[in-house]
Amino acid sequence: SASNTDHRILKQVLESCKAPSNSKHVLQAHAHIFKLGYGTYPSLLASMVTAYRRCNLPHTARRLLLWFLSSSPNVSNTNLIIESLMRSGEYGLAKKVLRKASDRNVITWNLMIGGYVRNVQYEEALRTLKDMLSFSDIKPSKFSFASALAACARLGDLHSAKWVHSLMIDAEVELNPILCTALVDVYAKCGDIETSKEVFYSVERNHxxxxxxxxxxxxxxxxxxxxxxVFSEMEAEHVSPDSITFLG
Known part of the structure; x- marks a missing residue:
């Protein structure tokens, strides 16, 4: 439709603005967005905020974000803007949205934790899980734990890995292939190959x-x-190897 085309073109214009010399284009796109009634679209709003920051107009970016938050957005729109900001690498702004959001759910927290991991902010990912447990009644999900374990693995942080694993045990989390893999992987990467081996032989190994x-x-x-x-055991249990198996 025409509206989808307008939305896509405006987003592309904003994403192409990456230097102070492009500030005029950002202002023009901003005017068009509000003229067409797209001002509250989270993905466009996040693109505008990111474009203003790239064009060295951080105060305008901040005002725009505060305007969005002052409108008491519902949790779906809050999540969409956090996701968009994280994709743009604007994890600092995403954190501000999280702090000021009046409504959050488990997806909100997962977008923050997973977003930090994707942006190589592993310590922030673990800190956010701690905040979720300390300042929220929302319980972590399997995705929360998978992202936290990925952060521990990247950091080589055995202490934090054991902490996350203990949280999973206390919460009686049912392990799926992603979590089984993450646990085996994190202990190996944190230098505790014996615990990695123990976990491997205690979980389902059908993936x-x-x-x-x-x-x-x-x-x-x-x-x-x-x-x-282990490769011989894999064959005996009729699990087919893939390209990653041979790279290991």
Whole structure:
């Protein structure tokens, strides 16, 4: 439709504005957006905020964001703007939205934790999980834990990995292949290959990713004999290897 075309073109214009010399184009796009009634569209709003910051107009970006928050957006719109800001690498602004949002749900927190991981802000991801537990009645989901474990793995932070794992045990989280893989992977990457092995043999191993995590873990620790043994067990349990298996 025409409205979708306008929306897409305006978003592309904003995303192309990456220097102070483009500020005039941002202002023109901003005027068009409000003239067409798109001012409250979260994805366009996030693009405008990001464009203003790239064009060295942080105060305008901040005013626009505060205007959005003053309108008491519903949780869906709050989540959409957090997601858009995280995709643009604007995790600092996403954090401001989280702090000022009047309504949050588990998706809000997951977008923050996962967004920090994607933006290589691993300590912030773990800090946000702690905030979720301390200042919210919302319980972490499987996605919350998977993102937190990914952060621990990137940091090589064994203490935090054990903390996240203990939270999962206390919450009686039912492990899916993603979480099984994440647990095997995080302990191996944090240097505790024995616990990685214990986890591997205590979880369901019907998905190739779980086997890949164990094989990669043993390979990283230089345990070639263990790699071959696990590969043989994998064949015996009729789990088909993939390209990652052989890279391990």
């Amino acid at each position: 190739v990713s779980v086997w890949n995590a164990m094989i990669t873990g043993f390979a990283t620790h230089g345990l070639a004999r263990e790699v071959m043994r």
